[in-house]
Amino acid sequence: MSKWTTANIPDQTGRTAVITGANTGLGYETAAALAARGAHVVLAVRNLEKGKAAADLIVGRSPGASVALQELDLTSLASVRSAAGQLRSEYDSIDLLINNAGVMMTPRSTTKDGFELQFGTNHLGHFALTNLLLDRVLAAPGSRIVTVSSTGHRFVRGIRFHDLQWEQQYNRVRAYGQSKLANLMFTYELQRRLHNTQTIAAAAHPGGSKTELTRNLPRPVAALSSLLEPLFQDADMGALPSLRAATDPGVLGGQYFGPDGFGEQRGYPKIVGSTDASHDADAQRRLWAVSEELTSVSSPVI
Known part of the structure; x- marks a missing residue:
């Protein structure tokens, strides 16, 4: 397949998709594309007012689109549990769970539970949400869990197990890289655990995209980013x-998709590779165990 686009998305009628961070940027475009193909899309967002505005825009683009809102703050495990509980009461099955929301290169800060903000939001929040909803996802034949990573996973050589929360020598770029590496390791370990089910886990990254994520870039990185913006x-x-990871019938569990252009910064989606560190099976299992301990959420798949 030469140039995969939204025209290649199969009919999604009758399918339910839950997308985190769906009120803006990549999440919004993902939701809009799935809704246009007939999916019932749940926008899992922190700000319901902004979520309502996004839902209205989606319906404006695709009259008759089926869109719902779910309040979700990934920086709070209490909010994650509450959202999962509400989604479980509303849906007996979930066909697509797209872990899209995230923060990027933020100044040192913590979540409401005391985790380093990027690791806590990008990885732990989604780890907890996925496992709390996993039985609903498993209930849908052919279901998928897609987690959005980044080429930034290459910023680090591995998970900083000795100081996961970056309490020593915080570096916002490397902390971001760790969170994105964790997204990939989570996906690969989750796929291993799903191998005897009808559900698959896959990952994706957007390349260089114009989104609100860049608002927290350090000055030197922001300066470089502004110079490169015409390339984004x-x-x-x-x-x-x-979208390809979520809908292409040929996707296999554990695959990772990114743009096909130079440096994977722009272009049409293709299967891409990730670092050796992301494929370290022992580290994947260790990260999973630590994540269960930190979130107090146990996985229903072993």
Whole structure:
């Protein structure tokens, strides 16, 4: 397949998709594309007012689209549990769970539970949400869990197990890299655990995309980013790897999708590779165990 686009998305009628961070950027474009193909889309967002505005825009683009809102703050495990409980009461099955929301290169800060903000939001929040909803996802034949990572996973050589929360010598770029590496390791370990089910886990990254994520970039990185911005692609193109991972019938569990252009920064989605560190099976299992301990959420799949 030469150029995979939204035109290649199969009919999604009758399918339910839950997308985190779906009120703007990549998440919004992912939700809009799935809704346009008939999916019932749940926008899992922190700000319900912004979520309502996004839902209205989606319906405006696709009259008759089926869109719902779910309040979710990934920086709070209490909110994650509450959201999962509400989604479980509303849906007997979930066909697509797209872990899209995230923060990028933020100044040193913590979640409401005391975790380093990027690791806590990008990885632990989604780890907890996925496992709390996993029985609903398993109940849908052919279901998928897609987690959005980044080429930033290459910023680190491995998980900083001795100081997961970056309490020593905080570096916002490397902390971001760790959180994105964790997203990939989570996906690969989750797929191993799902191998005897009808559900698969896959990952994607958007390349260089114009989204609100860049608002926290350190000055030197921001300066470089502004120079390179003409090379970045719009969010609708950045969403294509996630959409392909979520809907292409040929996707296999554990695959990772990104743009096909130079440096995987822009272009159409293809299967891409990730670092050796992301494929370290012992580290994957260790991260999973630590994540269960930190979130007090146990996985229903072993």
